[in-house]
Amino acid sequence: MPTELLTTINSPDDLRKLSVSQLPQLAEEMRHAICEQVKKSGGHLAPNLGVVELMIALHYVFDFSHDRLLFDVGHQCYPHKLLTGRQHLLGKLRQKGGMSGFPSPDESPFDLFAVGHAGTAISTAVGMARGDTIHGESYEPETNQDGRRVVAFIGDASIVNGVAMEGLNNAGTLKRQMLIVLNDNGMSIANPQGAIADYFDHLRVGSTYRSMKKKAKNVMKGLPGGSLLKDMSHRMTEMLKDAIFEDSWFEHFGILSVGPIDGHDLPSLIEMLLEVRDVDRPLLLHAHTIKGKGFEYTENNATEFHSPKPFEVSDCAVTVQSSGRSFTAAFSDALIDLLKQDSKVVAATAAMPDGTGTKEAITLFPDRVWDTGICESHAMDMLAGLAKTGCKPFFAVYSTFLQRAFDQAFQEVALQGLPVRLCLDRAGVVGGDGAVHHGFCDISLLRVLPNATLLAAIDETTLKHGLQCMLQCNDGLSAIRYPRDSVSELVADSPPFVIGKAHCILESKEPKLAILGYGTPAIHALEAAQRLDSQSIAVYDARFAKPVDGDLIESLLSNSIPIITVEDHSTIGGFGSAVIEEASNRNLDTSLVTVLGLPDRWIGHGSRKEQLEEAGIDATSIALVAEKFLQPTKTEIPEIVTS
Numbered sequence: 001m002p003t004e005l006l007t008t009i010n011s012p013d014d015l016r017k018l019s020v021s022q023l024p025q026l027a028e029e030m031r032h033a034i035c036e037q038v039k040k041s042g043g044h045l046a047p048n049l050g051v052v053e054l055m056i057a058l059h060y061v062f063d064f065s066h067d068r069l070l071f072d073v074g075h076q077c078y079p080h081k082l083l084t085g086r087q088h089l090l091g092k093l094r095q096k097g098g099m100s101g102f103p104s105p106d107e108s109p110f111d112l113f114a115v116g117h118a119g120t121a122i123s124t125a126v127g128m129a130r131g132d133t134i135h136g137e138s139y140e141p142e143t144n145q146d147g148r149r150v151v152a153f154i155g156d157a158s159i160v161n162g163v164a165m166e167g168l169n170n171a172g173t174l175k176r177q178m179l180i181v182l183n184d185n186g187m188s189i190a191n192p193q194g195a196i197a198d199y200f201d202h203l204r205v206g207s208t209y210r211s212m213k214k215k216a217k218n219v220m221k222g223l224p225g226g227s228l229l230k231d232m233s234h235r236m237t238e239m240l241k242d243a244i245f246e247d248s249w250f251e252h253f254g255i256l257s258v259g260p261i262d263g264h265d266l267p268s269l270i271e272m273l274l275e276v277r278d279v280d281r282p283l284l285l286h287a288h289t290i291k292g293k294g295f296e297y298t299e300n301n302a303t304e305f306h307s308p309k310p311f312e313v314s315d316c317a318v319t320v321q322s323s324g325r326s327f328t329a330a331f332s333d334a335l336i337d338l339l340k341q342d343s344k345v346v347a348a349t350a351a352m353p354d355g356t357g358t359k360e361a362i363t364l365f366p367d368r369v370w371d372t373g374i375c376e377s378h379a380m381d382m383l384a385g386l387a388k389t390g391c392k393p394f395f396a397v398y399s400t401f402l403q404r405a406f407d408q409a410f411q412e413v414a415l416q417g418l419p420v421r422l423c424l425d426r427a428g429v430v431g432g433d434g435a436v437h438h439g440f441c442d443i444s445l446l447r448v449l450p451n452a453t454l455l456a457a458i459d460e461t462t463l464k465h466g467l468q469c470m471l472q473c474n475d476g477l478s479a480i481r482y483p484r485d486s487v488s489e490l491v492a493d494s495p496p497f498v499i500g501k502a503h504c505i506l507e508s509k510e511p512k513l514a515i516l517g518y519g520t521p522a523i524h525a526l527e528a529a530q531r532l533d534s535q536s537i538a539v540y541d542a543r544f545a546k547p548v549d550g551d552l553i554e555s556l557l558s559n560s561i562p563i564i565t566v567e568d569h570s571t572i573g574g575f576g577s578a579v580i581e582e583a584s585n586r587n588l589d590t591s592l593v594t595v596l597g598l599p600d601r602w603i604g605h606g607s608r609k610e611q612l613e614e615a616g617i618d619a620t621s622i623a624l625v626a627e628k629f630l631q632p633t634k635t636e637i638p639e640i641v642t643s
Contacts (some may be wrong), residue, residue: 119162155185326486394609443572451475517565576593
């Protein structure tokens with residue numbers, strides 16, 4: 001498809017030079033460009049295809065070089081980026097040096113926050129609205145028509161998130177303009193869950209799209225440059241009054257609600273945005289969209305194409321690029337085995353049944369496995385309640401999203417001594433999603449909790465053994481971490497876990513060095529040792545960050561054998577820190593411990609391989625560090641002084 005319009009858009013100023021009648025063609029070109037790139041690199045496809053018209057309309061009506069645009073979650077930002085001068089970065093989407101898959105202030109001033117977690121846009125928008133008011137920069141229809149307007153863009157069921165509810169509760173107290181655009185596609189990342197989702201379903205079915213009393217073609221006369229609302233004292237026009245949904249749930253928050261309207265009808269969207277942008281009180285515009293809009297395979301499989309790997313389309317068939325058996329798939333099978341094995345086992349995920357591998361378990365055990373929607377805090381507390389009744393709960397959650405439920409992990413789980421078991425997918429660096437999704441601090445967060453047991457898997461066998469071990473952890477929280485990666489087959493056999501004990505995966509009769517790898521970095525350590533003098537290196541699958549194997553640490557250090565610890569986690573508060581603390585508690589020489597892990601800085605998007613190299617925890621980097629310990633010590637030869 002030609003991109004004759006898209007290539008002319010270097011900024012929203014260029015967009016506003018187009019006529020409204022040209023915008024549908026631009027939308028089609030944008031969809032084609034996004035889809036063609038995601039085919040090559042992977043990325044968030046269906047969410048972005050669904051918001052193309054909304055993004056065009058917002059940038060057509062507002063000036064976000066001056067006004068404020070806050071994204072929720074952020075995985076719906078590709079169209080926004082194409083309209084704000086970043087088309088040249090699309091060819092390296094989610095790759096090092098290319099376009100980030102999420103809003104990024106480092107890329108453009110049009111991105112106000114780097115966001116990748118749900119529920120935040122309304123609260124940050126309220127903060128910016130209050131700040132602009134304090135600084136005398138807010139839009140006021142009577143006194144400051146050149147002031148800043150604020151727009152929060154929220155979708156993919158983020159509105160049901162608890163933080164979004166708190167934001168709505170405060171937004172209703174504002175005495176100024178604030179627009180919340182609700183992109184209601186009838187979906188979350190998977191199917192939406194809960195009573196609020198049911199409410200929106202009922203609203204869409206029970207209400208026809210609000211008819212516009214003014215024809216779009218009349219309103220559009222003279223655009224761009226547009227006929228703005230001339231009489232600003234008459235802010236609530238007859239058209240706007242007609243579109244307000246008077247029985248709206250949002251009214252209870254003190255927020256006017258308009259819609260639902262068709263989120264793909266560009267003339268009507270622009271017409272309505274012109275009406276609502278100058279309303280001097282908080283207002284929510286409810287737009288109904290189709291997730292995956294524009295392609296049959298994405299519309300019919302919006303969950304599968306929410307964030308696909310690279311794929312090909314031929315003869316109406318879609319083939320997704322395979323990269324081997326994933327840890328997620330391995331966990332899926334292992335969880336189903338646990339559910340079959342023990343009727344007291346229950347599980348939950350927070351809006352990520354596909355991403356965490358719980359989809360099949362939900363289908364097979366609908367009364368014991370739940371998707372709670374985008375609400376990690378609720379899920380954690382719900383599982384605490386289940387544990388209190390004698391159930392054996394497992395929480396499948398991305399490491400990065402665990403952070404949202406740490407308070408509940410502390411208060412309702414650990415403090416109560418309840419055995420909730422956390423299965424932390426996407427631990428460590430995650431590749432293309434970048435810093436917003438790296439699981440870099442789960443060990444440091446959970447290690448402070450008394451009676452917590454922290455495990456890591458290096459392959460499918462150890463993942464299964466780890467889950468079985470967690471079934472025996474009945475005195476408090478336990479967690480097992482594993483990466484967004486394929487499972488290795490490098491280690492032939494692994495025995496069951498014994499709490500607090502490491503397992504040697506490369507023995508040495510007279511080791512000059514020991515490498516303790518926590519999780520999959522143990523595989524990289526094994527590869528590194530095999531490149532060097534493996535007869536002099538012992539490599540261990542550490543298995544536990546709490547409790548660490550203190551007897552092994554003492555045995556090594558008391559015999560002056562240096563230790564290198566390796567982890568796909570921050571060096572601050574992680575596994576290496578735990579080893580040093582254990583050595584210190586036993587009065588051992590901590591100077592013999594070298595800690596390798598994620599550095600104290602943000603690692604950007606790129607491939608997981610590149611990120612491991614940047615952090616210095618790939619096999620090559622580990623080998624370079626280990627080699628220094630194997631080099632013979634140079635003997636100082638005294639200088640001969642002659643008279």
